[in-house]
Amino acid sequence: MNDKQNNKTTEDEILDVANSPSLKNWGEPAKFSKKNVTVKCGWGRLIFAHTFESSEKLAEVLSEETENSRDQTLYVRDPQVVIAHNPENLLLEACYTYRLDLSSYTAPENKNEPFSIRQFKMEDVESINRINQTRNAAEIDPDFLQKDYKKSKYLTLWVAVDNASDEIIALCLGIDHKIAFDDPENGSSLWSLAVDPQATHPGIGLALVHHVAQYHKKAGCDFLDLSVYHDNEEAISLYEKTGFVQIPAFSVVTRSIVNEEHYIEPDLGGELSPYSMIIINEARRRGIRVDVLDHIDNYFALSNGSTNIVCRESLTDLTSSIAISRCKDIRTTAKVLEDAGLNVPDQHIASTPTKNHIFMEKHGSIVVKPCLRIQSAGTTVGVETKEDLQKAIKHAKKVNSDVMLREMIEGENIRILVIDFKVVAAATKKPPFIVGNGEHTVLELVEKQSRRRETATQGENKIPIDKELSIIVHNAGYSLDDVLPKGRQLQVHKTTHIHFGGTIHDVTSDLHPDLIDAAVQAAYALDTPVVGLDFIVDDPSHPQYVIVEANERPHLLNHEPQPTAERFIDYLFPQSIVRSE
Numbered sequence: 001m002n003d004k005q006n007n008k009t010t011e012d013e014i015l016d017v018a019n020s021p022s023l024k025n026w027g028e029p030a031k032f033s034k035k036n037v038t039v040k041c042g043w044g045r046l047i048f049a050h051t052f053e054s055s056e057k058l059a060e061v062l063s064e065e066t067e068n069s070r071d072q073t074l075y076v077r078d079p080q081v082v083i084a085h086n087p088e089n090l091l092l093e094a095c096y097t098y099r100l101d102l103s104s105y106t107a108p109e110n111k112n113e114p115f116s117i118r119q120f121k122m123e124d125v126e127s128i129n130r131i132n133q134t135r136n137a138a139e140i141d142p143d144f145l146q147k148d149y150k151k152s153k154y155l156t157l158w159v160a161v162d163n164a165s166d167e168i169i170a171l172c173l174g175i176d177h178k179i180a181f182d183d184p185e186n187g188s189s190l191w192s193l194a195v196d197p198q199a200t201h202p203g204i205g206l207a208l209v210h211h212v213a214q215y216h217k218k219a220g221c222d223f224l225d226l227s228v229y230h231d232n233e234e235a236i237s238l239y240e241k242t243g244f245v246q247i248p249a250f251s252v253v254t255r256s257i258v259n260e261e262h263y264i265e266p267d268l269g270g271e272l273s274p275y276s277m278i279i280i281n282e283a284r285r286r287g288i289r290v291d292v293l294d295h296i297d298n299y300f301a302l303s304n305g306s307t308n309i310v311c312r313e314s315l316t317d318l319t320s321s322i323a324i325s326r327c328k329d330i331r332t333t334a335k336v337l338e339d340a341g342l343n344v345p346d347q348h349i350a351s352t353p354t355k356n357h358i359f360m361e362k363h364g365s366i367v368v369k370p371c372l373r374i375q376s377a378g379t380t381v382g383v384e385t386k387e388d389l390q391k392a393i394k395h396a397k398k399v400n401s402d403v404m405l406r407e408m409i410e411g412e413n414i415r416i417l418v419i420d421f422k423v424v425a426a427a428t429k430k431p432p433f434i435v436g437n438g439e440h441t442v443l444e445l446v447e448k449q450s451r452r453r454e455t456a457t458q459g460e461n462k463i464p465i466d467k468e469l470s471i472i473v474h475n476a477g478y479s480l481d482d483v484l485p486k487g488r489q490l491q492v493h494k495t496t497h498i499h500f501g502g503t504i505h506d507v508t509s510d511l512h513p514d515l516i517d518a519a520v521q522a523a524y525a526l527d528t529p530v531v532g533l534d535f536i537v538d539d540p541s542h543p544q545y546v547i548v549e550a551n552e553r554p555h556l557l558n559h560e561p562q563p564t565a566e567r568f569i570d571y572l573f574p575q576s577i578v579r580s581e
Helices: 011-018 053-062 079-086 120-133 141-147 177-181 206-220 233-242 274-285 321-328 330-339 353-363 386-397 442-456 467-477 513-526 565-571 572-579
Strands: 039-040 044-048 073-075 090-093 095-101 115-119 155-162 168-176 186-193 223-229 245-247 252-254 289-294 299-304 307-312 347-349 368-369 380-383 405-406 412-419 422-430 433-435 488-490 505-506 530-537 547-553
Touching: 011 299, 044 177, 044 274, 053 079, 073 223, 073 321, 079 090, 079 252, 079 274, 120 155, 120 223, 120 368, 155 206, 168 177, 168 488, 177 186, 177 422, 186 206, 206 223, 206 233, 206 488, 223 233, 245 513, 274 299, 274 565, 299 386, 321 330, 321 380, 321 422, 321 513, 330 347, 330 513, 330 547, 347 353, 353 405, 353 505, 368 386, 380 386, 386 405, 412 513, 412 565, 422 513, 422 565, 513 530, 513 547, 565 572
Parallel strands: 044 073, 186 223
Antiparallel strands: 039 044, 090 252, 095 223, 095 245, 115 155, 155 168, 168 186, 289 299, 299 307, 347 405, 368 380, 368 405, 412 422, 412 530, 422 505, 433 488, 530 547
């Protein structure tokens, strides 16, 4: 941590905290009535290193970490000594430890937020682990929550709930050290703070931190500690905004598969997209060799024995050039699918102004897009007038000279992912929208939400600040500088595409069997073993559908928590399946 950085902990502040009574006597376990303390947290054990009688014993306990758990240490005084007892399997975690002095802490005035904070209920399990997966955080074992959570008493799991939708949008854990091990220092700690990247409200994480701090202050705790990765600038900024100060405490963890991404970085020759990395990480877990061929365009080779497969994200050389061309050109996609007996929307290739207008009048509202699909570039949705039709065609021709007019179909837009001609995942795709809080302008709300999504997706999902945004906002009766009234929802882009701020919601378990059959038939018709198919449906659980597009390079990461990377590597290297189990 650099004291020259704005809003960062200064060296004097660190020294002040280091000289406090609670830190001066680290390494003197005699003052603790309980020794060698470990407590269960659902994702593993929290190991209170300062209660251990020796660094050797601490290293021994760390080596007992179970598979798929992630044990965490706190207050390691001499990490180099602990690691020396087992250097091959232990490492110093690249984290900062922060402390909030609860004796001088005052919670901010309680505002009437569009979300509420409450303690966890068992029906929340799926939602909280979905959020943990989207933030690459450790999942909490449902069995622990069912059997041990209430008995623990030291652990409090909090969730933030959207008041309008009743959906879980964030979570965090609070631990009372006094209850956990009769802590003479009267401390507490905060863990596992995670906010759904698709949540629309600003300030959710900050509100949770304040809530947990206030809860532990009322419980009589003197301070609240937490650990944060050194490069998590967003979280560090949030904590320091709350009043946390960095303290000289360390953490040691194991070189387990769960921690692998934090201590083994493949020499990739540059950054690859998260859509490549989800595949690469799964391949490496199975011992499959990875060679990056072009990090700019995301080409890499996977090798196992005599099998060598070149990939560009989820596109491989097992997909033929004919299959790729069928998916790239939406005219061809529609013809192939229609010939296979599948439902596609009515469409017309732009020709004379008269014929174009007749097609628009027939349907009332249409979609105009270039025939050559390049994400959502050149697409205009909801065209209803002659003037708008001419503008939309001109806009589409900037991408491709051939333009498709397609009937506008109301319904849910869902992406169904097929791998090896089997449906693996499905998700609804929705356009981005913001929710007013009566304080921030439209532009500020867009920027805050876009920042959160951009951080969670390594820059892949963000809401464009462009002319279309201004037009949509203006048509809704606002300007970008207007403060959006509290609770007012405002759509800020028409497209559902992920690169333009669209949100994705898993509906795999809700799919009607007819939709599953149609997706598999479409993959066979296009002869594309890995494909993302865009359906418009009344409801994912209903059989009615039309297929509007096919993507030969679907983004596997967008379908978490479904095991998309696992099924992808299963398809490429079936011989690795047994080894990965």
